[in-house]
Amino acid sequence: MHTMTHDFIVIGAGSAGCVITRRLLDAGARVLLLEAGGPDLDPRIKIPAAFSQLFRTPYDWELYTQPQRHLLGRTLYWPRGKTLGGSGAINAMIVIRGHLEDYQSWGTDWSWDQVLPYFQRIEHHFLKNEHHGQDGPMEVQERNFTHPITQAFLRAAVQMGHPVCRDFNTGKPYGFGLYHVNHRKGERHSPFHAYLKGHKGYTLKTRAQVLRILLHNKAARGVVYRHQGKVLNAFASQGVILTAGAIHSPHLLMHSGIGDPAVLRHAGIDLEHALPGVGQNLQDHPAVPLIYQSRTDDTLETALQPQHILNYTLKKQGPLSSNVAEAGGFIRSKSDLSAPDLQFHMAPVYYRDHGLTAPPMPAFSLGPTLLTPRSTGRLWVQDANPLKAPLIDPHYLHDPEDLYTLIRGLEMAHDLIHQPALKPYRGKELLPGHKDLQFHVQSNLQTLYHPAGTCQMGEHPQAVVDSRLRVHGLKKLYVADASVMPALPRGNTQFPTMMIAERAAEWILQDQTQATT
Numbered sequence: 001m002h003t004m005t006h007d008f009i010v011i012g013a014g015s016a017g018c019v020i021t022r023r024l025l026d027a028g029a030r031v032l033l034l035e036a037g038g039p040d041l042d043p044r045i046k047i048p049a050a051f052s053q054l055f056r057t058p059y060d061w062e063l064y065t066q067p068q069r070h071l072l073g074r075t076l077y078w079p080r081g082k083t084l085g086g087s088g089a090i091n092a093m094i095v096i097r098g099h100l101e102d103y104q105s106w107g108t109d110w111s112w113d114q115v116l117p118y119f120q121r122i123e124h125h126f127l128k129n130e131h132h133g134q135d136g137p138m139e140v141q142e143r144n145f146t147h148p149i150t151q152a153f154l155r156a157a158v159q160m161g162h163p164v165c166r167d168f169n170t171g172k173p174y175g176f177g178l179y180h181v182n183h184r185k186g187e188r189h190s191p192f193h194a195y196l197k198g199h200k201g202y203t204l205k206t207r208a209q210v211l212r213i214l215l216h217n218k219a220a221r222g223v224v225y226r227h228q229g230k231v232l233n234a235f236a237s238q239g240v241i242l243t244a245g246a247i248h249s250p251h252l253l254m255h256s257g258i259g260d261p262a263v264l265r266h267a268g269i270d271l272e273h274a275l276p277g278v279g280q281n282l283q284d285h286p287a288v289p290l291i292y293q294s295r296t297d298d299t300l301e302t303a304l305q306p307q308h309i310l311n312y313t314l315k316k317q318g319p320l321s322s323n324v325a326e327a328g329g330f331i332r333s334k335s336d337l338s339a340p341d342l343q344f345h346m347a348p349v350y351y352r353d354h355g356l357t358a359p360p361m362p363a364f365s366l367g368p369t370l371l372t373p374r375s376t377g378r379l380w381v382q383d384a385n386p387l388k389a390p391l392i393d394p395h396y397l398h399d400p401e402d403l404y405t406l407i408r409g410l411e412m413a414h415d416l417i418h419q420p421a422l423k424p425y426r427g428k429e430l431l432p433g434h435k436d437l438q439f440h441v442q443s444n445l446q447t448l449y450h451p452a453g454t455c456q457m458g459e460h461p462q463a464v465v466d467s468r469l470r471v472h473g474l475k476k477l478y479v480a481d482a483s484v485m486p487a488l489p490r491g492n493t494q495f496p497t498m499m500i501a502e503r504a505a506e507w508i509l510q511d512q513t514q515a516t517t
């Protein structure tokens, strides 16, 4: 059998995996990066407005939840990126760090002051001030194009009495504003492009799906992976780093015999190491849209008209350079809360069912999103075949408080849309189009694409990794992606995931230095 030895093996070239690989390379390590998906060749990956066209293509794992009891038995579609850049190659590019309160709950080592330098390390930011970094690999920019409906939406928010927020990333996001995006010259600046593109000093294998992590004497020593129809082994002398994301990291641990003994027994997988928290604590941000007919025809749906294609091709300007969810806001649905519990995403398109439903007419959408869900779910494996998708039950709305908060969000969104500033654009209400908001939530709730928490860090029986991201009870095995978040941050999850990865790389290198001295 063909074998290779490296210092480190990184599993998954997503938002976290690209960061860690690059930082290990900077320190002179020999790294093998294995990615289940193919190269990121589709031009739509670079075109910001095209991200939802990548759904249900080979660039997407195309996952589905179990039927949701509190959503009329619906099975929900969950896109996840499957290519270089991972979900960061198909996401909406909104740059949000979260609220400083979020990190207080993550344990020692994770206060806002401790995480801030690592957020800054990621970015090359257009704002030159003390909040932002200038020397990082990833460009953070304003979009080249913002639609007039979005500008009217922001004026409407002010008319409703909300503050304007020019920068959501100072630790206390509040109010309404334009999102900053990870764009470079009008194109997506994906984690792969920012951190690894053009780097020659490592081994990268695409279409290489890891099937199992190899353990010996309670230490990770390598992986078994599938590549070009062959099953191969690879070995790492210093460590294996799991960055396959919130769904596939726990999935792979379970297939490696690491997890809840009862779940593994049921699936017919031999137990290597008992960790009952693997796959538990699944959290996600749910969103529910309000959609209105637009009185102007030139919503972003027109982005594919020849003049816009030409403008984008020649200058990287115009509607195709929009990331669709152009603006939003962070608000409290109750005055006694210390931090926002709702985020709004505004899009000058008909955004229902992930943008997969053909728009019946020009429209714009506003999606209240629950930032602090109380309902948590889990995922697990059905049998011993690692090529089968895990079973995913996010348990949406299990706690009725989540439903009530979303309903308050819909009411606030409705008021916002009825402010005078949006009058020139506002046609008839398309969704919900009736007064039964509970039914509307149940029949239209969708993921905002932020699953996390399934290998949570901590020092309790359900924790999978310690606060420095080492798998409890095993040596040389780390998990460092969205799965380690004990609780979701308030906001979009890519930058928090990359911040985790920046920290993980530093700690992994420290562990290596300590082991050799």
Ligand SMILES: Cc1cc2nc3c(=O)[nH]c(=O)nc-3n(C[C@H](O)[C@H](O)[C@H](O)COP(=O)(O)OP(=O)(O)OC[C@H]3O[C@@H](n4cnc5c(N)ncnc54)[C@H](O)[C@@H]3O)c2cc1C
Binding pocket: 011, 012, 013, 014, 015, 016, 017, 034, 035, 036, 037, 079, 080, 081, 082, 083, 084, 085, 086, 087, 088, 090, 091, 092, 093, 094, 095, 096, 208, 209, 210, 211, 243, 244, 245, 246, 248, 249, 252, 448, 449, 450, 451, 481, 482, 483, 492, 493, 494, 495, 497
């Ligand atoms: C449609 C969509 C829109 C989003 N919009 C935003 C946004 O605007 N802003 C924001 O901040 N966040 C957004 N997010 C969320 C954000 O992209 C994710 O939280 C983040 O990318 C997670 O990073 P990760 O490294 O944990 O996982 P991923 O980036 O998903 O990376 C995991 C990688 O591991 C690979 N992999 C999985 N299993 C294996 C295996 N067995 N062997 C080898 N490789 C494997 C996958 O193919 C993938 O490349 C969005 C996500 C989606 C899907």
